Amino acid sequence: MEKNDKKLNLEVRAPIVVVMGHIDHGKSTLLDYIRKTNITENEAGGITQKISAYEVVHKDLPAQAGENGKDRKITFLDTPGHEAFSKMRERGAQIADIAILVVSAEDGVKPQTIEAWKTIVESKTPCIVAINKIDKPGANVEKTKKELAENEIYLENYGGKVPYAEISAKIGTGIDNLLSLILILAEMENLTGSIEEDASGFVIEVNLDSRRGILATLIIKNGSIKKGMTVVVEDSLCSTRIIENFSGKMIDEASFSSPIRIVGFDKMPRVGAQFKSFQKKSDAEKYAKNLPPHPSDTPPQRGGEIPRLDKEGVGSGKKVIPIFPAQLKLLKKKSPK
Numbered sequence: 209m210e211k212n213d214k215k216l217n218l219e220v221r222a223p224i225v226v227v228m229g230h231i232d233h234g235k236s237t238l239l240d241y242i243r244k245t246n247i248t249e250n251e252a253g254g255i256t257q258k259i260s261a262y263e264v265v266h267k268d269l270p271a272q273a274g275e276n277g278k279d280r281k282i283t284f285l286d287t288p289g290h291e292a293f294s295k296m297r298e299r300g301a302q303i304a305d306i307a308i309l310v311v312s313a314e315d316g317v318k319p320q321t322i323e324a325w326k327t328i329v330e331s332k333t334p335c336i337v338a339i340n341k342i343d344k345p346g347a348n349v350e351k352t353k354k355e356l357a358e359n360e361i362y363l364e365n366y367g368g369k370v371p372y373a374e375i376s377a378k379i380g381t382g383i384d385n386l387l388s389l390i391l392i393l394a395e396m397e398n399l400t401g402s403i404e405e406d407a408s409g410f411v412i413e414v415n416l417d418s419r420r421g422i423l424a425t426l427i428i429k430n431g432s433i434k435k436g437m438t439v440v441v442e443d444s445l446c447s448t449r450i451i452e453n454f455s456g457k458m459i460d461e462a463s464f465s466s467p468i469r470i471v472g473f474d475k476m477p478r479v480g481a482q483f484k485s486f487q488k489k490s491d492a493e494k495y496a497k498n499l500p501p502h503p504s505d506t507p508p509q510r511g512g513e514i515p516r517l518d519k520e521g522v523g524s525g526k527k528v529i530p531i532f533p534a535q536l537k538l539l540k541k542k543s544p545k
Contacts, residue, residue, distance in 0.1 A: 222263070223283070224285065225306045225390060230319070233340060242284065245383070261427060264282050264387075282391070285300050302331050305394065309325060309328065309335055310340050313340065313344065336386065339372060342375065342381065373385045373386040403464070405432070407483075409429040411481050411483055412467070412479065414479055417471075422474075422475070427466075435449065435451060440484050440486065442481050442499060443475065444474060445473065
């Protein structure tokens with residue numbers, strides 16, 4: 209996607225990072241800490257609900273700062289942690305440039321740790337291990353490293369080459385080092401993109417709003433998008449009259465590695481599907497007509513909506529479309545009668 213046209217001006221782009229690991233090992237705590245301490249002030253105030261992707265700025269890396277002393281951005285994907293969402297985690301690893309495997313220093317390696325690692329290896333995603341909860345009385349970092357090695361996860365200075373950071377997501381110990389490792393690894397991967405191309409990337413979330421219609425959160429892997437363009441996701445089309453950034457602010461354009469939300473799809477796009485954007489609607493329609501049929505794991509479009517439990521409650525008028533039927537079955541099973 210990034211090396212096809214040598215005539216295009218390629219620029220360094222921010223890494224897209226997915227956080228994976230066993231349930232209760234601290235993935236959400238890590239994401240929450242990074243979000244609260246590294247999102248710029250002008251963006252943080254606008255975030256009013258849980259988001260599936262967001263950008264942060266790492267400010268304490270003078271040696272790794274971009275041109276003219278600018279700090280580097282990192283985009284994080286916030287994927288569900290329950291085992292029923294394994295397919296979404298698999299897609300997250302494919303969408304992401306770098307994966308963070310979180311392992312508790314208290315509990316060590318667990319089944320979902322191994323499952324997540326296999327997903328990372330199969331998708332060939334560069335990985336950093338975050339050994340979390342080092343502040344806990346029962347933490348045993350050396351034992352955790354040994355268990356990782358026993359499961360063929362070989363860390364640097366421990367028989368392998370996988371970089372790692374010892375952290376406490378609760379109090380912030382080691383988080384700066386983890387973010388530094390992400391940027392160093394991103395530099396080694398030579399992540400680039402061209403703003404001259406029309407945007408392409410992936411759908412990571414779909415919402416149904418009673419007032420605004422069908423909304424989709426996208427991750428741009430390459431290119432740029434502006435108001436007035438047309439987005440194609442398989443057989444779903446959307447004119448980009450409204451583009452919002454990760455904090456919900458209206459913007460006129462966005463480029464590679466950015467999470468955005470666009471409003472007004474004519475039908476439900478499929479989470480995990482690729483999107484392409486076009487300057488002309490006629491070109492978009494022609495492209496959509498020539499696409500092969502999409503896979504059969506399209507989310508149910510009637511009777512399958514799950515209310516979004518925002519701070520405002522169920523009456524907020526927003527609904528999240530379940531990603532896979534297995535998830536819907538699980539949620540129905542756990543719902544009170």
